[in-house]
Amino acid sequence: MQTRFLALLLVLPALIMIVLFFIVPLFASILGAFEVGDSFGLGNFSKSFDLYSKDMIFTVVIVSISTVLIGLLSIAIGGYLTLGENPRSVAILRWLYRWPMFIPFIVVGQVLRTFLAKNGLMNNILVSLGILTPLQTTGFLDWRGIVIAFVWKQTPFVTLLVAGAMASLDRSTIEAARNLGASRLRILIEIVVPQISGTLLVGLILSFVTMMSVLSVPLMINAQSPTMLTADIAFRINAHGDYGVANALGVISLLLTAGVALIYLRQTMKDRL
């Protein structure tokens, strides 16, 4: 009983920080979403759906595509790092994949904005290699640009977690399957991935919620309609001072992410029991 009290006491300061500077303002924003003039109602929500229902679908589709791509790429890279048989390729890949991980989102936005533009370096190279003519070039500064930015930035983070979990697996089952003649792809899918699925899920959920909250990437790469909800919220406040609709949009993206948080909660509860 005494250690429980001590444990709570040790966790309490950090928890108070979260409550005071996140949960209280979060509730203020939820309350604000229902405030219409001097009374409460659903006016902000109907206005949000009228104006931004396309952007809601756009946000979910973009973040989902990005999450799937990040998952596949991190399994592929982590799998090659664990099962690869050419030591030099493994070393090069290990050195290579991590570069974008710590690059700030705002820098990613700036870097890819200049790289992927219609007259950016990527198209310039393709044109001078003779692959495209100047008239065929298209810019990628739309939904594709946002997906590329998210995958570029978040894959190394998930891969780091996944490769770490794969490295601490028991090698004997892998060796046994290898001796029995199983291909490396089959070992990856049937033996390795099921054992690290918990770590993969944690990494993907953290990435999902990060992507739902990033403002700088959609603002810098694709600010025109349709765009992501974060850009809409900033626009509502900066251009209209409309806190009601901004808060309602916040509640909507909150509900979208709450679904994902629930998956995590169920996963950890299953592990504990």
Place this chain on the structure above:
Amino acid sequence: MTAHIDLWWLPRAFILGLLAFIIFGPLTNLLLWTVAEKWYFPHMLPLEYGFTFWQRVFSPRGNAMASLMTSIVVATLTVIASLVLAIPAGYALSRLKLPFRGLILLAFLIPQAFPNLPVYVNIARFFYEIGLNGTIAGVVMVHVTHGLVYAVWIATAAFSAVDIDLEEAARSIGAGPLRAFRDVTLPLAAPGLMASAIFVFLESLDEFTGSYFVGAPVVNTLPLLLYTAGSGGNYQIASITALLLLVPSIGFMLVVERFLRADVLSKVGH
């Protein structure tokens, strides 16, 4: 068999080369922009190179140096405050019996899990009332709240990876709980804690939205400077600022695996 192996270097080299282009192509583009005096379509490379824009950024009238200092001060204070909060919390979460442990771990994810834009707007209003808006302390508090998930989760994993027998051995030969923690558990968990400090530092350096609402225009961090320059269409200034943000990020990337070992990584979030 040998012919089969010999042929495999081709797709391997192709995929690694493609990956290198995907990662370093955009970064090369950034470097070119920092020294491009004149660059327009359809020229693949800049027409003139020079450091005119560097002089403008670092001139007394350019505020890049002040922004850099502000960013470093904010990030350092954020790391100190986060570790002070996360070390006891991580220890309790990994070692002691806690009711609702899963829920408490999840609580630290909340600032990352929910759209933080409307939250920052409401914090800004609250901070304005108590005089914290536009102060370093206000920005640090926002960054600490945002970075606590890394600090607490990695600290918890780091303490979990320390063999509990060592701590109990110290206790059984007469060391008090604080002494056992200070002399045995803390040094063994130090690499993991260092990793969590790195994550928090970079998270603070990266942070844009909160600084924008709580700090601007008084506390002008590097991301704010980058955004202003970029939206003004000044790609040279924006790229130089971006490069300043990149240097510590790349430096930390090169050393992170020394601190974050596989046994700690596999326990993150558990």
